[in-house]
Amino acid sequence: MTVQAIRQGVIELSGRCGADDAEALQQQLLAMPGATVEWSNCEHLHSAVVQVLLVGAPRMRGAPKNAFLKTHIAPILGRSAK
């Protein structure tokens, strides 16, 4: 499981998050409005997951190690966060 609610209000994305994780993330975000997403341990995000993050626009916490996520995706998600 790469998408899990680690405690109230925080969802963690870790490892390689594939297309299937998109729906799980969507459900988590719907269940916990205003949740923060911790993604320090995330190695890869599938486009489908990024899409959910763009729409759900949660606050992102931490900095992923993957260069592409850190350089290119983090600023976009940071911008759309509510």
Next chain:
Amino acid sequence: MDELLAQFLIESRELVDNAVDDLLALEKAPNDPKRFDDVFRAFHTLKGGAGIVDFAAMQTALHFAEGALAAARTESRPVTALDIGNCLSCLDRVTEWLDDIESAGAIPADADAADIVALFGPAHAAPPAPAAAPGAVVGDDWVAALLSTRAAVASRARTALRYTPAADSFFRREDPLARVAALPGLLAVDLGPRTPWATLDELDPFSCNLTITALLASSRSDAAAALGTESRYCDLQSLADRSRVRDESLARKAEELLEAQLQLLESAEDAHQHGRVASAGLAAANVLRYIGRSSEADAVATAAAVAIAESRLEPLLEAIGAAARGAPPAAADVETSTARLGGARQTIRVTAERIDALVRLTGELIVSNNAIGHAVKVAEQEGSSLAVTLKNQHAALNRLVAELQRAVVGMRVLPLSVAFRRFPRLVREMSAELKKPANLVLDGEDTEADKAIVETLVEPLVHLLRNALDHGVEDTASRAAAGKPDVATIHLRAFREGEHVVVEVTDDGAGIDVAKIKQVARERSLAAADDLAVMTDEQALDLIFLPGFSTAKTVTELSGRGVGMDAVRTAVGRLGGQVDVRSAAGKGTTVRVTLPFSVLVTQVMTVEAGGQLFGIPLDAIVETLRVEKDRIFPVGAAHAIVLRNRTIPLVRLADVLTRRSKHQRDDEGPIVIAQLGGDLGAVQVDRIGERMDVILKPLEGLLSGVPGLAGSTLLGDGSVLLVLDLGELVQ
């Protein structure tokens, strides 16, 4: 200011000028696709330049102007006057920014393109304000939006990508972002929705709704290869236009460097100067390697080795020469602005100060040469054994100095088009403001004149054009009544006449009403009623050059700012020129400005008065004559002569200079008839000397305030010759 910015300034100014010309040409021929392309290209190249120096506001402003033009093209409608006006406003703003950069040495941080963007209508006015809606990319604006929001990397970008994956991408196990992440030379990424986002609870997480835009440092073909089959969902745009400008200036620099090596080699005494040969070869090879032409670099290096080994320059000269000839950008698709820039490649930019320094030095040299001439004469008189040698050497020096002088004068020469180019636009605006449709016809704008003349001519000409349109051309109703075409024609004509350059402004308006001129002159006490009664039309017309004369019934926004034709005459007079006016009732008016070709050398005639030598500019002199004593007769307290049935007031130069009047009828001496303002005047001198070319120096210090002096120059014997401004002196 850094060199890139300095170069950007120079090029942008040229491009703005070109764009204005092209826009005005397009306005005259709105359906001409060639003109359209010219305009479009001008804006595009400007925008590209702004991108290179990371000037986002300028880029945005130009982008919207370009967008408006493109819209006209896609809707296949002619470009409207409104479009042209907006584009001109955009260029005005760009010019302001360029001025700011020039004075501050940096790109203005507070530059804002919002009002320019607003000009181009609400349809266009949404993006790309960097912070406002970075993801929202509309239509074809995406490239510009991306470039302006990612200005930091924009200058390195060679390709822009817009990737809109199919909705079923995820089912096809496609991960679009992973594909983008793997692209070579990825510089920037942005994400947006293909169709507006649903809310989170309605979002279908298995359907792809992303639009991915990216900037790449790799080429378009490399990017296409990396995208593979997904490239069918991609819009890849080469930003070569932008980098082309950069490549081109690089190629130009490289070419210059190569030429410099060639010159270095050619100036080498013989092929035994191994050090020089080796360094030229190394420099040329490095230049070629730097611009990525390594095979030629290798050829040059080999040739250098051969040249040193065989002590022959030829192999290296040939190799560098071949590389230099092949130096222009080799890209096959260079069809755009290179033609225009190509013409300029044969020229070197030199700042005006350097040329002026050369002019000054040449002036000193001429003075020094005159002094040597004087010394030769002295040597001859004293019978010195060196006299013959000196004389021969001086003759050679004289010839060289004359040649140098011609060359320097030639360097300062500019075509009048430099001054004329802003006039079509000016007339367009004035004609709109005055609601008098008018067409400006330029003629002879290739005529050349000294830089100082061309530059100083602008303001008087602006005034003359304003006058022509404001006072000369009738309103539409009167024109119709007179059977003239609705659209007035104003001719701006320039041509060379001997040592003079003539510029004429002709309108086809109502002409000047001589009776009214006289009436106004009487009302404003500019001339005595008696004088007015006997004045010829020609003399009456000249009254308009008097200070305080203006016949405009209403003070308009355009004319009537307290500057009249007298200002024009003063400005032109300062350059050693003359203005006169001809007019035919009902047919129009012509104002003719005659200027010297060069301000470097002034021809003067020396005269002696009161025991001192003075110079009088030859321009002002009409003729010299000697008259019998009894033909000088008193007029009141003054004197006059009659020449060909004209009464000409006479003054004695010695009296004028000493501010005393002891003129006696039996005073003898030659008389100089000179053009003083609009009238002829006679000046009696003690003796007339020789004609000479002098470099007139403006007076400095205490003398600068003395009226009646045009300047000074040094004579061969080292004495100072004061050159008189007769017009000012006699007043």
